Amino acid sequence: MAEEKQYDLVSGDKRINELDKQIKQINDALTKGAYVPKNPSDPNFSAPNKTVRVPQFSEAYNNLIELRNTLEAEKTKITKQLIVKAQAYVPPVGPQTQIIKQELALQKKYGTVQTVTMPTTPTGKTEEDIRREAFEGRPGPVTEPKPEEEGAPVVTTITAAPKKITRANVTAELAKRGLPDTPENRATVRAELEGTKAKASWEELVAQQAGEYAYLLDPKYEGVPELLRKAVEQKWFASEEGKAQFLQEFKKTAYAQNTTKLQQAFDVKTPAEKQSAIQKAINDIRAEYGEIQFDQAALEEVAGVAARNGSTGIDLGRLVYRAAFKRGAAAPTFTAPTAAKTALGGADADRIRAIYRAYGQRPDDDQIARILAQETDPASGVVMTEDMLRNNLRDLAKVSYKPFADLLDRGVSVQTIFSPYQQIAASVLEQAPDQVALIDDRGVPTKFATALMGKEPMSLTEWITTLKSDNKYGWQFTNEAKQQATNLVMDLEKAFGYRA
DSSP states (O other): OOOOOOOOHHHHHHHHHHHHHHHHHHHHHHHHTEEOOOSTTSTTOOSTTOOEEOOTTSHHHHHHHHHHHHHHHHHHHHHHHHHHHHHHOOOOSSSOOHHHHHHHHHHHHHOSEEEEEEOOOOSSSOHHHHHHHHTTTOOSOOOOOOGGGTTSOEEEEEEOOOOOOOHHHHHHHHHHHTOOOOHHHHHHHHHHHHTSSOOOOHHHHHHHHOGGGGGGGSTTSTTHHHHHHHHHHTTGGGSHHHHHHHHHHHTTSHHHHTOOHHHHHHHTSOHHHHHHHHHHHHHHHHHHSTTSOOOHHHHHHHHHHHHHHTOOHHHHHHHHHHHHTOBOSSSSSBSSHHHHHHHHTSHHHHHHHHHHHHTTOOOOHHHHHHHHHTOBOTTTSSBOOHHHHHHHHHHHHHHHTGGGHHHHHTTOOHHHHHHHHHHHHHHHTTOOGGGGOSBOTTSOBOHHHHHTOSSSOOOHHHHHHHHHHOGGGOGGGSHHHHHHHHHHHHHHHHHTTSOO
């Protein structure tokens, strides 16, 4: 950051006079509504000797206001420097030169109440002469030394003269504030300038002129407090045109850009109204997602967001699941493990697991969590939905189970395709259905599914023949196989006359 420039009394006063001249030119331009920018650094300068109109609320008008604010801020900084220097100033001993006289005059201008200690010195002048020459023309009493203090330092108290307010001062202040030149406004401004009436802070002006927007003074409403200050200082709320201008500028603030109408409507509610809306959201969450076990603080937090956003239905579900599956920044673990576990055990998660099973795939809990919370899939870079998952699994199944690609294209799931084969295998091999599964719990095809992977789909009759003819399936150990073997032996015995 650049170091602030330091001034002495003379150079500082010269710079303040330059700033006052520029500020007066700006005030004159604002009052007249038009001017000719002469300096290319002027934000409204476009060409030499070109007149620029500056109606209120125009960009040119705002440019001048901002330039004036910059100049006044610089003037304030320099004035503070000069006040400190004036209070610390001690004129050198000896004859007054022109520069000393100028410095004394500036000390009088910028000093308020000042105590100066003058030592006795061996000059050709008496102490009384030195004191009176040093402070010649200053208002206020000169304190004489008491008899018992003869020879001690002399203490002189200087009191600044009251400031006289002229008609021009009032006119300039009206222009500075963007106020209409009316008798009422002139009286108010004069009283404030004379110090007989305290000037209201801009926050108080907001409450007076636009009380319905006072809640937006909170810094969390990014960009709005600054806009309100500008609006009240320029009296926007005194006219319909000004109110419309405020609303247009409000839409450009960071707060308005980053919030919805529902959020803004919630923000203006009273604390009691906000709490009522939050409680309703809590009740809705408990009714729709009661199986998810949040702690009270987490429940109130997600309900607060839902109430402010006006979330219902799918939007409410997304908020709830995002809160349940929230992960820590430093570690990929869930910040609310109980909520995450109960959410993955709920009906919505089971519905997605069924899609995995329908296409012979092992459910992926991380993917299920992302689908429920509608969060981006890191592999694809998109927000996965249940329909997208189903399509992806179908495409994968078409590669793994090529003979059944046509059925898969028609929307038939792997689970549905394999179901009759599994039922026949269970019957032929005299096993429970889960013991002859075509796909295991890991989503890997078993020996039964592998047998079906020919060029064409295998008929059920062919499937039965395959199960009975290939010993790896174990049909030979079934009761049916044993009975057929017994019957065959008996038939052979009869044929050879061993059995009647």
